[in-house]
Amino acid sequence: MTAAFLYTILVLGGLGLVLAIVLFVVANKFKVEEDPRIDIIESVMPGANCGGCGFAGCRAFAEACVKSGNLDGKFCPVGGNAVMSKVASNLGVVLQEKAPMVAVVRCHGTCDNRPTTNIYNGSPSCRIISSLYSGETGCKWGCLGGGDCERACKFGAIKINKRSGLPEVDQDKCTACGACVKACPKSVIELRNKGPKNRRVFVSCVNQEKGATARKACAVACIGCRKCEKVCPFGAITVQNNLSYIDFNKCRLCRKCVDECPTNAIWAVNFPVKVPQQNNE
Amino acid sequence: MKKTFSMGGIHPHDKKISAESAIERFPVLSKAYISMSQHIGAPATPIVQKGDKVLTGQLIATSSGFISANIHSSVSGTVSAIEPYPDIAGNPVMHIIIDVEGDQWDESIDRSEEIVRDIKLTPQEILKRIADCGVIGMGGASFPTHVKLSPPPGKKAEILIINGVECEPYITSDYRIMVERPEEILIGARIMMKALGVSEGYIGIEVNKPKAIDVMKSFSASYPEIKVVPLKKKYPQGGEKQLIDAVTGRKVPSMGLPIDTGVVVQNCATALAVYEAVQKNKPLFEGVVTVTGDCTEQQRNFLLRVGTPIDALLNSVGRLPKDAAKLISGGPMMGKAVSNISAATVKSTSSLLVLTSEQTLRKEEGECIRCAKCADACPMGLEPFLLNKLARAGRYADLERERVYDCIECGCCMYTCPANIPLLDYIRISKADVLKILRSRPK
Amino acid sequence: MRKLLVSPAPHIHGNESTRKIMRDVLIALSPSLVVSLYFFGVSAIELVLVGALACVSVEYVIQKYLMKVKPTINDLSAAVTGVLLALNLPPSAPWWVMLIGSVVAIGVAKMSFGGLGHNIFNPALVGRVFLLISFPAIMTDWSIPDSWFRDGVDAASGATPLSLIKEGLSSGMTLEQIQAQNPNLSYMHMLFFKTGGSVGEVSAIALILGFIYLLVRKVIRPHITLSILVTIAVVSGIFSLCDPQQFTDPAFNILTGGVLIGSIFMATDYVTSPMSTRGMVIYGVGIGFITVMIRYFGSYPEGISFAILIMNSFVPLLNKYVKPKRFGRR
Incomplete structure (x- = not known):
């Protein structure tokens, strides 16, 4: 009896010892020397591995930071200035703060505003729809409603509203990583300054058709009438290819354009109630 | 034993309803919409201007690149506009729009019925x-x-x-x-x-x-x-x-x-x-087009001028039946669905097919039961069930290793899938992505 | 103008469906059901009904209340599992054993992996093996219940041919002596409905009829079944040539026990079998070989259930490394 126990303990213990030695030797032999700052920087990163910074993941970002020794062109949109200041202090460089951004859906072609002209019966994917044809409505520019942005978002911040068929951004969850912008084949989504108190003014349309055609397809289309361009006191609005665009760096949120727009294509969100049609569900 | 190809393939039904109706000449309509992108490659460049008179068979747009093709007028009349006009998929494409006046052919075209057998050219x-x-x-x-x-x-x-x-x-x-x-x-x-x-x-x-x-x-x-x-x-x-x-x-x-x-x-x-x-010496400006469907009143074959609007073609086989749900330019396996019926036909239009919703409506997608019927049906020896999953996950390196670029988009996999999985939808997209990656890669 | 449908090609579908496939499997099982009804009477039908109902309801409950998805019992796959499990039990098994087996088969082997299409192991076989290990006495009690349709006189002894031989061999007898003691061990008995055994394996002919139906309807391809049978024949042939007194011959090995029902209905389960033709053959050869090894050298008289489950675990590997022949590639 005792012998059996003894042998078992000896054999198993010996085996464990031998393997431990092998592991130790191998681990030492193949040790990879790494800058310890990579681990430190990785630990302050959000760890979402979303790729919003343009690198393969948080570790790749940390490696790139340490390797180059500066933060030129490197910014973690998820962590924002808070995380980046930690990264900067670890690298011993000064951070240039960036204004927080948010994804904005520039289309309001809901079922009521933009009636469908046919029924799509394929896989629900914007890329498939856009490679196949112009979409279910008369507007070939706007949101296709396939939900590629929703699937691309790692933070659950953008969701298709079943009623309107359009994506809606949860501005508190959105980290402005830009995944939805890349996923959208129609370039409907844009990263814009989050704005003071989250207040933003933007043109919620991407239709570049001439006024009459655009209006025929969608009740709230930008018709390129240039009224907003004329009324803007800051020169923030330009109209190109029948489409108005507000430069968020120049816009001072006076909202004159919102009142001027004949098709309600310009949206002002998170302002105190003044504009009757604004509602950011 | 008759010859056939060596792997895969399916046997869809064999309906050729319009087989015995002889080719009829389709009348020339009052307007022709001639697309500048009727071929693969660069769109042709218009060489006529608004207001120009053109003859049937006259060159109106020239090839603009190695892979491109000349385009000739299919009617005689006056060019009324050169502007983007939506194609069958609703996307605007440059068209030359011609108001038809009579049917005067370019004189260099031999219109006789006689068959010329001698090949004189080098x-x-x-x-x-x-x-x-x-x-x-x-x-x-x-x-x-x-x-x-x-x-x-x-x-x-x-x-x-x-x-x-x-x-x-x-x-x-x-x-x-x-x-x-x-x-x-x-x-x-x-x-x-x-x-x-x-x-x-x-x-x-x-x-x-x-x-x-x-x-x-x-x-x-x-x-x-x-x-x-x-x-x-x-x-x-x-x-x-x-x-x-x-x-x-x-x-x-x-x-x-x-x-x-x-x-x-x-x-x-x-x-x-x-x-x-x-x-x-007759340029390509007309071709034979089948207009058919189980639900249409008639099924006919027409000799049709390029640039004829599709709705006019449909009217020729009787009124569109109530249960018509889908129009297809081409066949039911590889044809393109028409979303814009005012679009015009092009040189390669071979058929206009009307299907009912019962024939074509996709059924609810189920779980893959791993029956491998798609792999058996694939004429290229691929594994569509796997490609579909990789495509949905965006795993391009694996897609390349599984040879997604060999796919010929024949649709056999999707036709045969008992779980109604839209296999080809995702494979087609990922194939385009992988080809793009392969092309961008230095040789 | 009504709105047109738009979708990518192809625009037509071959009208195959999971439900139709499962229905065909049930139809293919019906000859065996009829034979077992004749042979074992109501108790066989009771097992089959309990099995089908239990599996379907377990799947429904799990999908509806645990996974919170739309139940898909209409695809009949749970019913097939239930019927197959019932056909794999001894006719004398009580209904509650069947119930436990169903819960294990659907709940553990199928739904916990994610449901249809995601399970690694054949649910019916997992259920059977679970029962075999948990209730060895019940699962090897081959006594034959009364049947209305058949007088008890010509009934088989109640033991399966395989267990008779296993016991005989272990008590030192030779095959010849065992055969002399048991006149029912003839091929004619095995081909028709006179072998003792579980509900579904009583008649080879009925199972082969089902096989032919599945082939004609193109539900399965013959590769897996045939490679199992050929492997069993070859391997047992070699052994029985070496020592005909210790090792049973190929025909006996194919006709007895669960080899036919296993190779026709269990090994060919889509979800748990390889997708490529070459993979199928490797898988079938593996099953055949392991089956014979367990029969000759293992402690259980029958080994095909274990053989199939063991090879099930190789299927992901086979799918990954054994690819179909690509077009335009040497």
Whole structure:
């Protein structure tokens, strides 16, 4: 009896010892020397591995930071200035703060505003729809409603509203990583300054058709009438290819354009109630 | 045992309702909408201006690149506009819109019924004539024919195969021209063989078209270099790689072109267009189009001018039935759904098919039961169930290793899937992505 | 103008469906059901009904209340599992054993992996093996219940041919002596409905009829079944040539026990079998070989259940490394 126990303990213990030695030797032999700052920087990163910074993941970002020794062109949109200041202090460089951004859906072609002209019966994917044809409505520019942005978002911040068929951004969850912008084949989504108190003014349309055609397809289309361009006191609005665009760096949120727009294509969100049609569900 | 291709394939139903209705001339309408992008490659450049008078068959837009094609007016009249006009998919494409006045043909076109058998032109002249007349592949890919008939340096053509397979259900336009204009097709084939410098020609026809086989055989007696090859009925036999395999047993290598096996495939409608271009100096501005469907009042074959609006074509087979749900330009397996019925036909339009919602509405997608029916049906030996999953996950490196780029988009996998999984939807997209990655990679 | 449908090609579908496939499997099982009804009477039908109902309801409950998805019992896959499990039990098994087996088969082997299409192991076999290990006495009690349709006189002894031979061999007898003691061990008995055994394995002919039906309807391809049978024949042939007194011959090995029902209905389960033709053959050869090894050298008289489960675990590997022949590739 005792012998059996003894042998078992000896054999198993010996085996464990031998393997431990092998592991130790191998681990030492193949040790990879790494800058310890990579681990430190990785630990302050959000760890979402979303790729919003343009690198393969948080570790790749940390490696790139340490390797180059500066933060030129490197910014973690998820962590924002808070995380980046930690990264900067670890690298011993000064951070240039960036204004927080948010994804904005520039289309309001809901079922009521933009009636469908046919029924799509394929896989629900914007890329498939856009490679196949112009979409279910008369507007070939706007949101296709396939939900590629929703699937691309790692933070659950953008969701298709079943009623309107359009994506809606949860501005508190959105980290402005830009995944939805890349996923959208129609370039409907844009990263814009989050704005003071989250207040933003933007043109919620991407239709570049001439006024009459655009209006025929969608009740709230930008018709390129240039009224907003004329009324803007800051020169923030330009109209190109029948489409108005507000430069968020120049816009001072006076909202004159919102009142001027004949098709309600310009949206002002998170302002105190003044504009009757604004509602950011 | 009749010949066929070696792997995969399916047997969709064999309905050819319009098979016995002879080709009729479709009337010229009051307006023609002629697209500048009727072929693969660069759009043609318009050389007429608004207000110009044009004749039927007159050159109105020229080829703008190596892979591009000339476009000729299909009607006579006045150019009323040159502007973007939505195509069948609703996307605006540059069109020349012509108000029709009479039907006055360009005088250089030989309009006689007489068959011209002597091929007088040299191979170079033949290629130039084909390019001048804007002939493109009528099988669906719309590749400019003169480019396909000029093998790249270092490659030598040995065999020409004329594709008379027409393996898609419903379509009968190729069948009708094989029955009604067999000798022109044979002369067209002979012209292309002269241009390519090959002495071996075949016409592949599936056995469900016995009349076409008989007619072609009886005429090919006087063209001994061209043999009629009856083929077992199986879809997608009309695919280039499958047809070459079926007729010659040669396999086009992965990522390769048919010419790598020394074979050039041309559709029989292309052979007819080549005949008319070379022997009759008639540019490609009309072709045979089948208008059909189980639910339409009539099923007919028309000789139709390019640029005819689709709604006018539909009206010709009676009023659109109540249960009509989908319009398809082409066949039910590979055709394109029409979302804009005011769009105009193009050179390669071969069929307009009306399906009911019962025939075409997709059923609810279920779970993959791993039955491997898609892999058995794949004529390229791929594993669609796997490609679909990789495609949805965006795993491009794995997709490349699983050879998604070999997919010919025939739709066999999706046709056969018992769980109604839209396999090809995602595979098609990921194939385009992988090809883009491969092309961007330094050699 | 009504709105047109738009979708990518292809625009038609072959009208195959999971439900139709499962229905065909049930139809293919019906000859065996009829034979077992004749042979074992109501108790067989009771087992089959309990099995089908239990499996379907377990799947429904799990999908509806645990996974919170739309139940898919209409695809009949749970019913097939239930019927197959019932056919794998001894006719004398009580209904509650069947119930436990169903819960294990559907709940553990199928739904916990994610449901149809995601399970690694054949659910019916997991259920059977679970029962075999948990209730060895019940699962090897081959006594034959009364049947209305058949008088008890010509009934088999109640033991399966395989267990008779296993016991005989272990008590030192030779095959010849065992055969002399048991006149029912003839091929004619095995081909028709006179072998003792579980509900579904009584008649080889009925199972082969089902096989032919599945082939004609193109539900399965013959590769897996045939490679199992050929492997069993070859391997047992070699052994029985070496020592005909210790090792049973190929025909006996194919006709007895669960080899036919296993190779026709269990090994060919889509979800748990390889997808490529070459993979199928490797898988079938593996099953055949392991089956014979367990029969000759293992402690259980029958080994095909274990053989199939063992090879099930190789299927992901086979799918990954054994690819179909690609077009245009040498």
